[in-house]
Amino acid sequence: MVQLPSFDQLFAHGGETGRHLRSLDWSQTSLGPIENWSPSLKTAISLLLNAPYPMLIIWGIDQIQFHNDACHPFLKNTKNLPTFGQRASECWSTIWKQINPQIKFVLATSQATQQANIFWSNGCSEVFCLNWFLSPILETTGAVGGVFVTISQSSQSDSQLATHQPIANFLTAQSDRSYLGSLDSNQFVVNDILERITDAFVALDAQWRFTYVNQEAARLLQRSQQELVGKILWEDVFVEIAGTTTSKELRRAMADQMPLTLEEFSSVLNCHLEINAYPSPHGITIYFRDISDRIRVEEALQASEERFRFAARAVVGIVYDWNIATEEVYRSEGLEQLIGLKPEDAPQHREWWVERIHPEDQIYLYAIMEQILNGEADRYSLEYRVRHEDGRWVNVWDRGYLIRDKARKLTRVVGFTADITERKQAENERERLLTRERAAREEAETANRLKDEFLAVLSHELRTPLNPILGWSQLLQKRKYDDKTFIQALNTIERNAKLQVQLIDDLLDVSRILQAKLSLTMTAVDLVSVIQAAIETVRLAAEAKSINLRLELDERFHPSNLKSQPKFLVLGDPGRLQQVMWNLLSNAVKFTSEGGWVEVRLERVEDKRVDEWMSERVDETLPTHFLRHPPVHPYAQITVTDTGKGIDPEFLPYVFDYFRQEDGTTTRKFGGLGLGLAIVRYLTEMHGGNVFVSSPGKGEGATFAVRLPLLKDQDKYKHPVSEECVSAVPIDAHRLRGTHILLVDDGADVREFFSFLIKQAGGVVTAVSSASEALVVLNHIQPDLLISDIAMPNTDGYMFIQHVRSQLLGNRQIPAIALTAYAGEQDKQQALSAGFNLHCSKPVEPDEFIEAIVNLLKTSSSTC
Secondary structure, three states: OOOOOOHHHHOOOOHHHHHHHHHOOHHHOOOOOHHHOOHHHHHHHHHHHHOOOOEEEEEOOOOEEEEOHHHHHHHOOHHHOOOOOOEHHHHOHHHHHHHHHHHHHHHHHOOOEEEEEEEEEOOOOOEEEEEEEEEEEEOOOOOEEEEEEEEEEOOOOHHHHHHHHHHHHHHHHHHHOOOOOOOOHHHHHHHHHHHHOOOEEEEEEOOOEEEEEOHHHHHHHOOOHHHHOOOEHHHHHOHHHOOOHHHHHHHHHHHHOOOEEEEEEEOOOOEEEEEEEEEEOOEEEEEEEEOHHHHHHHHHHHHHHHHHHHHHHHOOEEEEEEEOOOOEEEEOOHHHHHHOOOHHHOOOEHHHHHHHEOHHHHHHHHHHHHHHHHOOOOEEEEEEEEEOOOOOEEEEEEEEEEEEOOOOOEEEEEEEEEEOHHHHHHHHHHHHHHHHHHHHHHHHHHHHHHHHHHHHHHHHHHHHHHHHHHHHHHHHHHOOOOHHHHHHHHHHHHHHHHHHHHHHHHHHHHHHHHOOOOOOOOEEEEHHHHHHHHHHHHHHHHHHOOOEEEEEEOHHHOHHHOOOOOOOEEEEOHHHHHHHHHHHHHHHHHOOOOOOEEEEEEEEEOHHHHHHHHHHHHHHHOOHHHHHOOOOOOEEEEEEEEOOOOOOOOOHHHOOOOOOOOOOOOOOOOOOOOOHHHHHHHHHHHOOOEEEEEOOOOOOOEEEEEEEEEOOOHHHOOOOEOOOOOOOOOOOOOOOOOOEEEEEOOOHHHHHHHHHHHHHOOOEEEEEOOHHHHHHHHOOOOOOEEEEOOOOOOOOHHHHHHHHHHHOHHHOOOOEEEEEOOOOHHHHHHHHHHOOOEEEEOOOOHHHHHHHHHHHHHHHHHHO
16 A cells, blocks of 8 residues: 655645745644644645645635645735635635635535636736636545635746646656556655546646546546546547647647636537646646536526516516625616616615615614514515605615525525605605595584584574564563553663674674675774774673773873874774774673673884783784784784683684684573674774784683774874764654655565654655556656665566666656665665665664665755
């Protein structure tokens, strides 16, 4: 049996590397003492140190590196020259990502492979283009212990080629000696290594005669070693390949003395071969291997990748593959379509994508992904936003599949990310429409509920005064009462009738407001007189409840301190301003308990005073626009404060809404339709002012404030209009003496009442029930005045007056009054346009009606 040389003998010819190898204390390294090394490792190191061309050994799980002197041209920078026992990844760190997958492949599969065109800098400004050929080193058990690496350059100088001569000479010499003869130590080691490597290896002399064939080469060439050694390749063995591409390339390599690497399908051997040839002046050595399985795998992989690319292109978004170990992420071409960036321009790591996610979405995504990656789930589905290259945000749907190894450790995540921006926009639009629909439905339901409540309240408020009116009327008709009871009954009837009139007037005002048909007759108005008149109107009601009703005026402008005209003049409609004050005061009196007080304060406010008033009285209930835009000229401030029931803070925003009442139940203590304050707000704003409300809460009273702009240069208004309570001239028997009036109304009670009223004033009246009867009368007499209803059967009042004005020429100048229950501003304008001189709405005060007739007759006579 041939004995292997001792370990020291094997290291004897290692040159500089061998000396360095012998100097190390290997017991201090991860490999341990030399005597414990695997025989395969020792044999591989012997071949490595004796090889004339660059070779590496990468051994074991830790991938410890060994190299020979032929590697030194690539490692000239001695500072970085790796020592034995160092990891290969530390030496070749700059190209490790390129070669590490190939090393792992060999260790895992026991198959050889290669990595071509690796650009390597040795630290001395030299750059090499290297080809790495990797083969497994098998242990005696059959397991892969390490990787044998042969390195070549893409082009070499003649001096570099000379390094192949020793081994070429050695192998050429085999042709003159028996293949099975005795070998010296070095020859034995080389032979042993060549037989152990998984690549096929042959050596040929300059005449293309086989001088050495290892067992793997004999197997692939389908000949025994004895059949091949000493035979000429082209003449004795494979005559049929003499003219093939392989033969031409091998002959050219020999002629040019240049290394050769090629892959080709051999029809003779019926397999794909990878061939590496190293020529020298004495012959050529050839490594080759069967790569058919690899070619099939590559072709299948290529086809699979092609299918994957086509599938990825069909997805509206990106397909990704995240390698957990390396943190590298592959993204398909859809990335450009999704966010406007090509995959090759995007960093291939996870954090780059995470940084593009919307900051708001990152907060919840981080917790979710941590739970997914650390859990047992194998799928996930997420929606979030990522930033497009143009700056906009893209809504995406991200679905992934988690791949785990047998130990359930996560290794990869694959999935796709699709653009769902349009879907999100549609969902948002649908949600917006649903929100609007819900709001509209709630608003409609609220309006319907308010309508029902309002109709119930309206019915109650109209029926309530009818009861005493009808009751007293029936009692007075059935029997006689003493004077005191009789007067009390008449007062009750009158008071309740006026209450109904007020309710109807409020309804008419709201109707005009909602139709934007409420008009004002603007003139200079003295607010002091308006307030005093309103106070006098509600004084009796306040005294009935023992309420202290007082007026506080700014001392600077108190009438007793003024020598000229009052200084609280505003531009407005005196009747409407009276209505504002009456509504505020009547509300204050109505909601204040017996023994309380109501204060009306009138003051002139400048910019600073307005701010003070806001902070002291109204606080947070003031609208924000008032804080941002303080007044730029003086205002009159009217404040009505009471000690009444107060207002719930939740109801404060709705105080001035139409048909809204804080208490809409049948058990409510206070009456009314909930229209007064809405009318107050509208009229105040029509006068260029604002109204505010504040209340500490229930039982704490309330404060209403009206701001109206004061007129400038008030001294030039010598006779401002005031709304003092002026009684109409009482009816006497001589006011209409000698006056003949034609009365037209289809209501018998109305005709009877107004006929009686005119006769009481001394006038003569002719009363008819229709327009046709009136026209007959006008053909025989010419009255001094015409009074006509509007709503009559067959011919209404408008048609009647137009006929009178156009057809009865002799009666064209007869003054005419429209007496009607149509009390709107539009009705008034329509009556005047039709030909009436005056519009009076029912019901009308008797004294005021007689006074209107007298004034119209005077005006008509003066214009004749």
